[in-house]
Amino acid sequence: MVLKQAAKKGKMVLIASTSEVYGKSTDVPFREDGDLALGPPAAIAGLRLQQGARRVLALAYWKEKKLPVVIVRLFNTVGPRQTGRYGMVVPTFVQQALAGEPSRVRRRRTDAVLHVRE
Numbered sequence: 445m446v447l448k449q450a451a452k453k454g455k456m457v458l459i460a461s462t463s464e465v466y467g468k469s470t471d472v473p474f475r476e477d478g479d480l481a482l483g484p485p486a487a488i489a490g491l492r493l494q495q496g497a498r499r500v501l502a503l504a505y506w507k508e509k510k511l512p513v514v515i516v517r518l519f520n521t522v523g524p525r526q527t528g529r530y531g532m533v534v535p536t537f538v539q540q541a542l543a544g545e546p547s548r549v550r551r552r553r554t555d556a557v558l559h560v561r562e
Contacts, residue, residue, distance in 0.1 A: 447501065447502060447505045447511065447513075450505075450511055451505055451509045451511045454511075455512075456511075456512040456513070456514065457502065457505075457511065457512070457513050457514070458514050458516065459498060459499070459502050459513065459514070459515045459516070460516055460518060461495045461498065461499060461515055461516065461517050461518070462491065462495050462517065462518055463517050463518065463519040464491050464492050464495060465492055465495045465496050465499065465517070466478075466517075467492050499515055502515060522534045
């Protein structure tokens with residue numbers, strides 16, 4: 445619906461996506477044209493599929509209707525009510541600090557953290 449209306453009015457669309465679309469890929473840095481490893485069928489895999497489908501639809505509007513589309517992949521967003529589920533870094537750091545453990549997250553890349561109010 446949004447893409448259709450934006451195409452009619454010639455307005456750019458910003459799609460806030462998630463780094464989860466890269467799935468369980470171990471190829472770092474991630475590439476838009478890289479193979480995806482979605483993992484087992486679970487809630488997070490469903491999110492990956494939904495975000496991937498939205499990307500495909502947006503790019504189709506760009507190709508067919510010349511709709512300007514920008515897709516951003518958010519890594520490590522943080523904000524109210526966030527938990528440490530799925531390896532979120534800030535809650536993980538807090539839990540480690542409260543337990544007196546060293547603060548570290550096992551990753552092979554450099555990540556940025558974005559607060560939802562920014």
